[in-house]
Amino acid sequence: MEVFFPRTLAELWPLKAANPESAVMAGGTDLLVRLRKTGERPPAIIALERLAELRRMSIEGGGLRIGAAVTIGELAASEIVRDALPALWQAAAALGSPPVRHGATVGGNMCTASPAGDTLPPLYVYGAAVAVAGAAGCRRLPIGDFILGPGRTSLAPGEIVTDIIVPLPTGGAFSAYYKVGKRRAMAIAVASLAVCIVRTADGAAGKVRLAWGSVGPTVISLPAVEAFLAGKRLAPDVLRQAGAMAAAAVLPIDDVRASAGYRRSLAGNLLLKLAALGDDEQEDGR
Amino acid sequence: MIVRFTLNGRDVAIETTADRRVVDLLREDLGLTGAKECCGAGECGACTILVDGESRLSCLLLAAQLEGRDVLTAEGVAAGDRLHVVQQAFVDCGAVQCGFCSPGMVLATLDLLRRNPSPTREEARSALSGNLCRCGNYQKIVDAAVEAARRLNGGAG
Numbered sequence: 122m123e124v125f126f127p128r129t130l131a132e133l134w135p136l137k138a139a140n141p142e143s144a145v146m147a148g149g150t151d152l153l154v155r156l157r158k159t160g161e162r163p164p165a166i167i168a169l170e171r172l173a174e175l176r177r178m179s180i181e182g183g184g185l186r187i188g189a190a191v192t193i194g195e196l197a198a199s200e201i202v203r204d205a206l207p208a209l210w211q212a213a214a215a216l217g218s219p220p221v222r223h224g225a226t227v228g229g230n231m232c233t234a235s236p237a238g239d240t241l242p243p244l245y246v247y248g249a250a251v252a253v254a255g256a257a258g259c260r261r262l263p264i265g266d267f268i269l270g271p272g273r274t275s276l277a278p279g280e281i282v283t284d285i286i287v288p289l290p291t292g293g294a295f296s297a298y299y300k301v302g303k304r305r306a307m308a309i310a311v312a313s314l315a316v317c318i319v320r321t322a323d324g325a326a327g328k329v330r331l332a333w334g335s336v337g338p339t340v341i342s343l344p345a346v347e348a349f350l351a352g353k354r355l356a357p358d359v360l361r362q363a364g365a366m367a368a369a370a371v372l373p374i375d376d377v378r379a380s381a382g383y384r385r386s387l388a389g390n391l392l393l394k395l396a397a398l399g400d401d402e403q404e405d406g407r
Numbered sequence: 408m409i410v411r412f413t414l415n416g417r418d419v420a421i422e423t424t425a426d427r428r429v430v431d432l433l434r435e436d437l438g439l440t441g442a443k444e445c446c447g448a449g450e451c452g453a454c455t456i457l458v459d460g461e462s463r464l465s466c467l468l469l470a471a472q473l474e475g476r477d478v479l480t481a482e483g484v485a486a487g488d489r490l491h492v493v494q495q496a497f498v499d500c501g502a503v504q505c506g507f508c509s510p511g512m513v514l515a516t517l518d519l520l521r522r523n524p525s526p527t528r529e530e531a532r533s534a535l536s537g538n539l540c541r542c543g544n545y546q547k548i549v550d551a552a553v554e555a556a557r558r559l560n561g562g563a564g
């Protein structure tokens with residue numbers, strides 16, 4: 122099997138055209154595990170790790186543009202991500218283990234499109250867009266339209282993800298990622314929740330964005346729960362009501378890690394993490 | 408194809424297939440058995456090596472990816488017969504039981520100390536969380552990582 126290392130996108134397209142059955146590899150932490158497990162052998166691998174255009178991070182017009190081949194370790198080491206996109210930062214720091222994060226990329230996490238992909242719920246609540254390119258040109262779409270189902274994306278043959286563009290939340294927004302796994306490190310999420318809340322002047326929740334991982338075929342957004350919380354103080358009884366709505370609405374499955382019933386309870390109870398935020402707000406308000 | 412890279416400070420050029428796993432290249436073609444294969448799927452860290460100073464899993468790397476890189480395996484950590492401070496700390500703290508995880512643990516500790524020269528125990532635990540010890544010797548391994556940092560920072564050894 123040949124392995125190609127294009128240095129530019131201009132070099133990549135002819136390689137893809139000449140090797141239509143080739144596999145794209147970023148960090149290889151999903152791809153190589155899968156090839157070994159299934160015994161599949163693509164005729165060639167096109168590796169993105171030396172493609173400088175895909176390895177950059179830059180602030181552009183109110184958003185952070187993250188190259189698809191930026192590693193999860195680089196995200197977890199980035200001060201901009203830590204300060205401006207804490208939910209994404211927490212997700213990066215909770216993905217796999219240090220040596221996994223040194224290979225794994227944000228584009229790979231997205232294209233694997235696992236319901237347990239840790240960077241996905243944060244990218245949903247921040248309203249991220251995915252930039253996709255092919256030999257014929259580029260297009261940009263919201264992450265919710267890019268991911269179609271477990272392991273399924275809207276990438277057409279010959280296309281790759283080049284960047285993820287994450288709008289930076291306005292000052293005063295609170296965002297976080299809560300992950301429950303079987304152990305603290307190196308554990309796929311049993312359930313997870315990303316939140317991004319813009320608070321109003323009186324300390325209530327203004328705009329609320331929520332996204333759950335590992336409790337459905339893909340990341341789950343529940344606009345009804347967001348609307349219920351909007352404008353309210355996040356007191357425990359309010360969060361419990363919202364949690365009951367969420368627990369009823371998610372679509373979890375039983376698997377080796379947990380039962381569907383346990384995942385349902387977690388999906389609701391993770392909202393109680395926000396009670397501490399309600400307390401802060403009340404203290405702030407006084 | 409011929410892959411050229413630096414291995415434990417020496418230039419190597421080796422004929423191999425582009426998609427040969429680095430763990431096989433090291434163990435079977437180059438005779439360096441420090442990196443162990445255990446899970447073959449990224450879960451255990453037994454195959455940890457440093458590539459350009461960063462810990463990577465050699466079971467999830469292809470030979471062609473090493474082109475032009477600087478690779479350090481457990482064999483290259485000591486200076487001749489003189490153990491590296493991290494290795495000596497592993498010995499002194501009793502951090503080696505059967506030793507199967509030790510090459511990976513030592514390299515993961517080097518990666519940690521390069522990023523964070525004075526880790527707390529909690530930071531060391533988290534930095535070594537991708538390396539499993541089948542002997543369950545975690546307390547002493549964390550002792551060794553913290554002790555190595557102390558010695559490297561000028562503490563008496």
Ligand SMILES: Cc1cc2nc3c(=O)[nH]c(=O)nc-3n(C[C@H](O)[C@H](O)[C@H](O)COP(=O)(O)OP(=O)(O)OC[C@H]3O[C@@H](n4cnc5c(N)ncnc54)[C@H](O)[C@@H]3O)c2cc1C
Binds near residue numbers: 150281448449
């Ligand atoms: C031990 C271990 C633990 C893990 N733990 C976690 C965890 O806790 N949480 C989690 O979310 N994941 C986890 N993973 C899964 C994996 O590490 C992540 O999904 C990672 O982000 C994948 O990125 P990658 O660059 O390695 O992808 P690759 O394996 O290189 O690629 C994955 C897929 O995406 C495609 N692809 C990659 N980049 C692009 C691109 N730019 N354009 C088009 N297609 C592309 C590839 O063709 C392939 O199909 C773990 C994996 C291992 C081995």
Ligand code: FES
Binds near residue numbers: 446454464
């Ligand atoms: S053998 Fe590579 S991580 Fe287990």
Ligand code: FES
Binds near residue numbers: 504506508539
């Ligand atoms: S010392 Fe035996 S595996 Fe760690």
